[in-house]
Amino acid sequence: MPNPPLGNLTAEQFLADYWQKKPLLIRQAVTQFDWLPELPDLLALAGQEDVESRLIEQKQGRWTCESGPFRPSRFKKLAEADWTVLVQNVNHHIPFAAQLLYRFDFIPHVRLDDLMISYAPAGGGVGPHFDSYDVFLLQVGGKKRWRISSQTDLTLVEDAPLKVLQHFEHELEWVLEHGDMLYLPPRYAHEGVALEPGQTWSVGFRAPTAQELGGAFLDFLRDRIELDGIYTDPGLTLPADPARLPADFVRQVAGMLQGISWDETIVRDFVGRYFSEPKAHVFYDGPDDELSEAKFARAVAKQGVALDLKSVMLFDDDHVYINGDTLEADQAAHAVLQQLANQRKLPPAKYEESVLDALYECYNYGYLQLGAG
Template sequence: MDSLLRLVDDLRVLRQAWDREPFVSTGLDDFGDVFSLESAERLIHSGLPLTAVRLFRDGRRLPSEVMLRSRGSSPRSREKLADGGRITDLVAQGATLALEELQTHCPEVAAFAAQVALETGYEVDATAFLTPPRARGVAPHYDLLGVFLRQLHGSKRWRISAPVRRWPSRVEAVDPAEVGEPLLDVVLKEGECLYVPHGFVHVGDTTDEPSLHLTIGLHGVTWERVLRSLLAAAAEQYEELREPVPPAFMDLDVAALYRERVELLTAHLAGLDWSRAPVDRVRAEQPPAPPAPGSLATALDRAGGLRH
């Protein structure tokens, strides 16, 4: 559990709080080998696709066009890329920068995410948020997954409230009138990490200093998805579950038909070996971490050896 212990200071607390309550871990190690302010700067000047970058000001998202990089009229230049210079100017004007899909664009983050995925069995994604002093990036919201907010630079005040609806399955705008008093109100500092469960409403504001934090999101598999997979497996086995529902003009006892199909499904589920339930088969797979630096040169050497 080496990677998880870089996000929490006590696994026992995580087990007790998992998907139930937020908490803060302190005294964590330096995270510069995974991501840092320097990492963010390198990325924004590397030609990231526009879809991997978002900018916010006062809780509202700015249009992507404000950071579009000009690439001339070449037919090979159709992909829209983010302009690092424009992003830097907008941050200087008070905008919050969000770098998404870091597990795709940053090898160090990809390697860490792959390790967390191995330790949890969950698919992992990562987003970095850079916010200037005395600013709000994203408006109060909730996520459809549990997240770890690992503070990397500066500080940020977070207020976390109970879910309006427990374990929501879709994102909706948060009505401030429905949000209760914060369960947790904390200023997160470098070397600390905040765990926010699925559906808990949260909002962050910077203090008199800027903030860079990395959001590590864990995509869990819901019981609904597991049960859907079981129903699909039962339908493969029993032709009665693949039969179409009778049309309206048929003079049939619909209630009796429902009871028959439910009884069939119930009998099927009762006979399953639950120690072999197909949870693993419905998990999303974590993209593999990129090869270690130097692998391309090694590949060339191997290719050369094949020619002798």
């Protein structure tokens, strides 16, 4: 895996001095592209059912936002300027995009979200805004002017379909050319306007709110709690007000609910499952011609395996999580499975039966495929 795309900085220096602290401009951060899409390539992705995409336009000072998939005819109606098409999770569909995303694994995988590509003609942009998460903005082709601000006034334009800042006063300005990259911490106001037709490849990170996590955790607990007992009131007396909530009733219900509890072990299991769970539009296809276990083992020895581009694999000391589930595997297999999670592939080799059992299960679900050898 190539070094992190941080210019002359080491990952340690970047984390200590910039991560969630201050912006950083890196000239020529990425210089080699094994995949360099043209606009028709991006529009083709935006037309797929399993791809999240948006089309943003500014007409007479008003913003509009449409969600894909889009028919090709939709793009024939666009003006020469003042529009942007955005394609999410390109790393799910293009191997080079996935490879680039995982060059940022100096941040734990549990925080990595996706690589989004936006294309804009000259004048195109999405307005001044801020993100609630860290973002790396890589310029690919063309030129774009970025203006940024540490302003605390984050008031948004009312009734706009986008989160556009009502008042934006930039402090710094740069023009990014092909291969240049800008890092911005969360809630840092910024505006990008294309000076020439080009793309921005955005690497975003997961930063869930406490409300989001709380709701998801309660859903997680709902399927796992086991509370004993049933409400009883053998000492019930005649109520003066039948509609009043009896204090004893409330007190007993409160006592029953105190049986709901959790500890760090339960939270760790929730985190492993929740942060590896695929998004709603993501599906996996098993092999068309499923190999037997014996043939699979021989193929792995010759070819190795690689995680599907859409797969997310995480682990702790005791568990391996993949795509929202725990992978049932013998503890002896965990070291190799952890290697697979970290590197997203395993080299050709004759692996122990416990490892092959786990790999074969993932293979059948479409979570991984045989490698190229």
